[in-house]
Structure formats: C-alpha cells, structure tokens
Amino acid sequence: MTAADTLFEPAGGSSDVGPVLEVSDLAVSFPSESGRVQAVRGLSYQVSPGEVLGIVGESGSGKSVSSLAVMGLLPSQARISGSIKFQGRELIGLSDDQLSKIRGRKISMVFQDPLSALTPVYTVGDQIAEGLLVHGKGRVTKQAAAKRSVELLDLVGIPNAAERAKAFPHEFSGGMRQRAVIALAIANDPDLIIADEPTTALDVTVQAQVLEVLKTAQEVTGAGIVIITHDLGVVAGFADRLMVMYAGKAVETGHVDEVYQRPRMPYTLGLLGSIPRVDADEKQPLVPIEGQPPSLVDLPQGCPFAPRCPMAVDACLTDEPPLSEVDNSGDHYAACIRSDELGAVEVQADEASVAAAVDVAAEVFGVEVIGEPEVARIPRDQRTVVLDVRDMVKEYPVTKGVVFKRRIGTVHAVDGITFDIREGETLGVVGESGCGKTTTLMEILGLEKPMRGEISVLGQNVSALNGRSRKAVRRDMQVVFQDPMASLDPRMPIGDVIAEPMQVHGIDKEQIAKRIPELLKLVGLRREHADRYPAEFSGGQRQRIGIARALALEPKLVVLDEPVSALDVSIQAGVINLLDELKAKLGLSYLFVAHDLSVVRHIADRVAVMYLGKIVEIGDVDSVFSSPQHPYTQALLSAIPIPDPIKERARERIILTGDLPSPANPPSGCRFRTRCFLHASLPPEKQSKCIEVEPPRAVQAPDHEAACHYAEPRQVV
Amino acid sequence: MTTILNEGDSAGTTGAAQGSPVDAAPDPDKGTSRGRLVLRRFVRNKAALVCLALIVVLYFLAFCYPLFTQWTYDQQDYTSFLVPPGGTHWFGTDKIGTDMFAQVMRGLQKSLTIGLLVGIISTSFAALVGTTAGYFLGWTDRSLMWIVDLLLTLPSFLIIAICSPAFRGKTWLIFVGLLAVFQWMITARIVRGMTLTLKEREFVKAAKFMGQPARRIIFKHILPNMASLLIIDATINVGSAVLAETSLSFFGFGVQPPDVSLGTLISDGTESTLTYPWLFFIPAGFLVLFVLSVNFAGDGLRDALDPSSTKGRRKESKRKALGELRKAKFDVQTERRGMPAPQGEGKHR
C-alpha cells in the first residue's frame, strides 16, 4: 500500500479537532396508510475523525433511515427534525444542490447491493474517474483522473487494476464490485464514510476481504466510518464504538469492549446470546428473542422492548427509559431501568468477558442446552445408514446458440463426492456459493440415477427404484428450503400446505385433520393459524411452517437447504433451537447445507467442506473446527467473525485472494491451488505435485479426512 | 416475455415485521380448506355476489321470457311499427313491428351463452395447453407451441367466414366452438411463460419432492398462482366473444335472421340511435350490464383467490395484472412478427 500515502492527505490534517459528524435528536417519520411511521425517534451520536462507529439492530430498527438522513437521500415525503452537523455545519435544511457538493466528496456511502451503486453502462474505471472529475472541478485533468482511478482500484485489491478498470460492473464478481464501490467511495478522500451492510450479500471469505479493504480505506483516508450491520460478529473487530438500535432509538452505546463484555440492556444481551459461535468448544445454548419488533406506527407507552423482554416488570410500561450512564464508566449508556441489576448478575462471574455475558444471556432468557437424541449414544458405525452417496457426479452442458445448440463445454457442478449419514446424525455441508451444495441436494432429492456414482437412501439404491418404491422413499425423506416465502405456495392456507404431503401419501382425511394441530404445536405455532395464508406470517414463522410440512410424514431424513440464512439472527436462534429439539425428540437425521460455519458448528455432528464440486475435508465437527487440516477449511474458518472484540482483534486472518474459479474450467491437479496460500508458500518442487496430482481424500485423524498433499493442522479460531 | 407473477410474493421475508396481523384473532372454525376459505371470502364481497345473482337473473329472463309476454321474437305486430316503449310492447317495436322485448331476450340467450362459453372454453383451453407445454417442455412443448403458432398465423376471421356456410342451419353452438378456437393461443403462450417461472419456484419443487404427480402440481399450485391472469383473461374474452359474434353477424355469418343476438340487434339499431333510440340503447344497455356483471363477479373471484388482496389494494392489483396481460400479449405479438423472444429455456436443469 505504498501508493496510498501519495494519494491522500494525511489523516486529520484538514479537519477540526471536533467530531466529524454530530447527530442530535434526529427524528424521521414517513406517512403510511395506517398512520405516520416513526422510523427514527430521537437519535443522537457522534463520530470523531478516524473513529469507527458500528450501528447494530434488527431489520426495521431504523439503521438505514438514520444514515440516509445524514446523506440527505431520504424521499421527499419523509419528515425530519433534529440536527445533523457535519464538521460543525448543519446539514438539515440545506438544499439538494448544496448537499450534493458535500455528498460524494466529503461524505460517501457504501451500500449493501454494490450493483445498484454502479451504472451498468459505464466501465468501472470511468465511473471512478467521473467522480473525481465532478468534484475536482477543473483542477483534475482527464488523464490524471483515469490514472488515479487505476491506483484506487489497485488500492482496494483488484488484481490487474489497469486492465480491470476497463471492465463493466456486470463482469465483476460480487466481492469485486463491492471493492470497486469502496474505491469509488474513497476517491475524493472523504472525511466520513457510511457503509450500510456492506458485506451482507457476500460470502464469508469475500466478507473478510471487503472488511479488510474498508480497514485499509479508513487508514489511508483517516475518515470516520459508520458501519451498519445486523451481525454483531462483523463489527466486533472493526468498530471502536458501538450503538445498538431498537425501534428507532439507540438503546445502548459505548466502547465495543464494554458493550460486548458488559451489556446492560436485555436486548443487547439477547442479540449477543443469539449468535452461534465457531469458537465454542462445547454446545452453548442459543437465545431466541421471541416476538417481533413493535410496529412503528403507534408505539405503546413504556419501554418498546417490554413485550419481548424477559426482565420486564410493571414499571417498564409506564415510561420509555432514557439512555443513561451505567457503571459510572463515562462512556457506556443503556436505556433500561434494570441495567444495574444486570450488572449485579454478572459480578458473580469472576471476570468480565463475552463468554460470561453470553452465560448471563442464557440465564436471563432462560434457555438451556438441548440434549442429544437417544440413538446418539450408540457408536456411530453401529447405527443404520440413512443416506449413502458414493462418487456422485453431476455435470451440466454449456451450450451456445439458440436454434442449433452447440455444446461448448461442461460445468462440473459436483465431481465425485462421497459421504454418508447415520441415524440421528446431522451432517453439515459448507462452502462458498457456487461450490455445488445445492446441486448435491437436488440430485439426492430428485431420486434419479446420478450421471455417475450411486445414491442410496435408507439402504435402497435409487437407480433401482420404480415409481411406487420411489414414492415410498420420498415419504422418509423431506426437505426444508432456504427462502421461507418462496417455498410456501402463497395461494394456499397453511393448513393445506401442511396437509399436502399427507394427502399425497394417501393418509385419510380424519387423521390429517387431527395431525395438523399437532404439527403446528410441535413447531410452536397455534392451531388457529391453520387457515391463514403464508403472507400473514413473519420469516421465522414461515420457516416453522416449512419444517412442520417436512415433519408431517414422520420422515427419517430431513434435507435442509440453508434453512436459516434468510432470517434475522434473533429469529434464526429460535429456528435452530427448534431443529435441535426435534432432532432430540424424534431421532431425525439432517443433511444441513449452510454457508455459515458457526451455525454448522452449533447444529452438526459431522461437517463436509466443499470446494468446486469436491469435498476437501470431512469429519467430526469438533475435530474439523479445532484442528482443520485443509488450507481451504482453515481460510473459511478464519474468515468467520467472532463476536468478541478482544479475540477478534488478536486473530490472524487468512485472506483468500481471488474468487472461485469457473467450474466449467477447473484448475488441474488440486482445484484449490489457484487460491491456496500454503501452495504459494511452498518451494517449486513441492508445488508441482499440487499442479499435477489431484490430492486424494486421506484419513488425518479418527473420523477426519482431508484432500491435500501437504495437510497439517492449524488452529484458526 | 417476463411476467411478474402473483401479487402475493411482493412481501419480503420478514413481511410481518411491518405490522402484519400475526397475533391472536381466534377463528373458531378450524381445519378450513382452501375451497371453503375462498367461498367465504367470495361471499363476503357483496358487489361480486350481486353481480353473480344478476347474471343468473339475466339467464332466467332470457330463457323464460315467453312467460311474461305474448310476443315472440319472430312474430310481427302489423298494427305497430316503431312504437316507443310502453303498452304491451315493453321495449317498443322495430320497423317491421317485431316486439323488442322478445327480441332482446332472445338475443340475450344467444349472447350470454356465446360469451360465457367462449370465455370459459378458451381460457381453460389456454390454461391447459400453456401449463402442459411449460411444465413438461420437450416435444410436448414443441408440438403444442407449433399448433399455437400455426393457429396464430391463420386469418381467423376468414376461416370462420369460410366455414360458416357449411354449418348454416346446424346448431349455432358450433359457432361458439369456432370463436373459442381462435381466442386461446396468445393466452396459452403467456401461461406457458408463467409456468416456466413458477416451475422454478421452491414451492413447486417442494411439491415435486413430496411425490405429488405432475397433473396435481399443475392444478394445485401452478394454476391457482396465475388465477388473476386467467380470470381477467376470461372476463375480457367474454366481452370480445360477444363483439366478435356481432361483427361476424354483421357480415352475414354467425347468427342469421330471423334469429337474433344482442350483436345483430345493436348493429341494426345503430343507424337509428337518434331517431328511435330504444332500438339501440336497450340491447346495448343489456350488453353493458352483462359484461359489467361478468367483470365484477370475476373481480370478486380473483380477490377471493388472492390472499394478499384487501379492498384497498384491489384496484392496484387489478391494474397491475391487466398491465401485465397487455404487455405480455404485446410481447407475444411482437415475437410473432419475427423478433426474438426475450425469454426462453435459458435454464437447463
């Protein structure tokens, strides 16, 4: 990053000593059919130069609206009051013209969806140069702008920057686009960068890269950063201060370490307890925050969190608690009348740490670790095999032309994978998007003879199935999809949705009518929900309906395709707990696909890591997570943020370079070699083995296999 | 031809966070299935119910009119030519002294039946062909679409005109068949396109993995999810069938004198709109009444089937669906003129 120093003014040189951004009593409301939506209700915060402020909260808590207000990008029907001072200058009341001079030059924004921030018809380089020219007003020549845009792209880690500057946004992958947007954001050496969920749409490995780039950007520009996220893990190692928002207000703010280790508001505590952790050695209980955020149209009196708060007392319902200082710390504020008591519970633990806070959360919210199913006590190799996949291959032809289709290549979506699942066991399948996870599931669910290899479900080879026996197998194998909205027919009341599998398998009407309320109860819904339509339920509830449908026929194996990735963390915890409970109660086996390794660590017994259509590492979760053998697994694990600021800052991150190669044209030998850091560090004579010979899956430890010539354990979490 | 599907999926994943009613609203009857829920919602819609009743009344009138009047449609009263409504001739008489009430009722018989039958037949046929082609793809799709394209290129008016003499004297129901045969193709293509997208949706996959046979997936999941489009299409078809019959009759095909239809009555009455207004306005009024009732009843059915519709959103969702239908029809037509179809079997599975 040597070029960077010449690109930007030294940090803090031009700005005053005061805060870059000072928001006080900001309130924003929108008109809606049912009344005014009070999206932000009296928000105050400050950002100093070079400081990173993290804003965390559930969906709809007003995070985005408050930052859009700072940018002056709210729609015209929004009503804004309070004050937003940028470097001492009041922004509210400025005309759009005046604002746009500040916007893009001194304040810039990074959005969740990078594609919408880039214009599809201009090259990436041109767009950055354009930004420079507009704000440079004649002081910058075209050539200088073009040269600078290449330097910026280089700075954010785009390989071959000069070359790639000529590419169009759609030719970039998601991670590269987000990096280009960051380049755009820092082009004019801003004093404030607002990033709204900059990594939510990205894979973990790419998320780690992008966060790294943001950090670099912050270092070189010396700007203050506001980073908005719903994931407490993302900001732990990055933010200096944290603000937790709930129902349009800040409910807790303070230094990150303080807030994570000594949360003084039940909501923060709940959020902290709801995140499954990759670094957990033993099973930790997950805290679901029941219920939904309140409607912002007419908030009831008192603490807005009261309906969901396990500590609520009558006094909470009289007045809304203001933000007040806790523990005389001078910097830590919480809006809860019982925050002192929370402090008292915690003192029992000897030392303040995030782990202690999580224990307090479990205690306050009254959750316990869910036990193992009965069958789990029998040794693994004595249990029946529920699913057995051997050397399964799935290829898609790549064709060209409309009338005469020519085959110009083959996508090796799944290239010879082998695994099995025993009774009462959960196998987690992880990997970046595009590695073939969903294809694997669809092949198994299709119950057709695979292109090559074999699939057996409950001892029956699928290639030997006929119509009737296939239907019988379907009864024992059910599926839960990722998107709880898309997987329920919007035109069917959920009673019918749950009844459908039973009707297909010829169960008589009376029995179905009896079973529906049972199933609803099992997944935590009420019987009178049966005649509502899916649209009337929240995401978490819909996923519960999907699970109820899957369980209707009492299957042996449930296949889950990213069942919680579309849900907010606090709701995700409830669904994970439900799955855990059902497994313990009914002795189910799960095939659980996820890209979130922390969820897999929490729920799975065994884990398979996929890369470009192959399993690179498989084995017992504890063994794989505590001593990963394959470089890819190590990189994946090290990319997972841990919601613990101290651990997180101390962690060394393995940043994978580049993106997933195209599965139509995988690298020779070891498929991972183009991104392998171990390979890069090897002497050339050893490297040639990786290039020429495909590494076989070899046993590294009991129930732990990895496919790498130079596998060695490395602790990363 | 990218058609956005039903209105139901506009809600996001955490839709209920925006204050949807998920809390207690205990409904005592349990285990209600879709059929009964839809019926209940339809009955709640008073306008639709009234219109449905109106259609029934019109039918009753049309077929039982001889009970109310002494005149018949082919009988002339030589004592009164062109008398205005009143007396024994409730709707007046025409220039050869035929009773207008009897004629309008007789015409209504024809037009009601032609309109409703053509609307229902052509839309159901379109739905059947479109979903079958879109769901099964392969040769089924190719051969069905070939037929569709063939029928689209044939000049329908001419063919009906040529065929008409052959059917002269036979039952005019054949005419219904002919009209229907030339009205379903564009809708079938739209339905096929929607089926392609719906097929990729997870709830259809879920049904497939449950073991639900294709036929039932089409009837349980695919068709209900394009109900808005189909119902609007059917109501439009009702109106256009009545009008098509009119124009054919005008050229001397279709319903021939002394038999009458609303269409023939209206076209006969046009020249005397100002001089003898009842000759035009009475049959035209009945036509409008009929088409409007069909529209409202269709609207009610659509709302009953669409869980996301509430009174407030109804207009908007109808406008949306109509807009889609128009756009899709336009797309199909441009495609026929040799322009490349923007949509297709891009996805291989």
Ligand SMILES: Nc1ncnc2c1ncn2[C@@H]1O[C@H](COP(=O)(O)OP(=O)(O)OP(=O)(O)O)[C@@H](O)[C@H]1O
């Ligand atoms: N243009 C608008 N018109 C009306 N209401 C709006 C508008 N924009 C946002 N809102 C409402 O304001 C509230 C806060 O929204 P906001 O987008 O700030 O939430 P968020 O915390 O960013 O959530 P997420 O995590 O989903 O991004 C929500 O209830 C939302 O429905």
Ligand code: SF4
């Ligand atoms: S004020 Fe009461 S309801 Fe609100 S968070 Fe504190 S304890 Fe819970």
Ligand code: SF4
């Ligand atoms: S075989 Fe070589 S390239 Fe592949 S993971 Fe091991 S060290 Fe890296």
Ligand SMILES: [Mg+2]
């Ligand atoms: Mg947001």
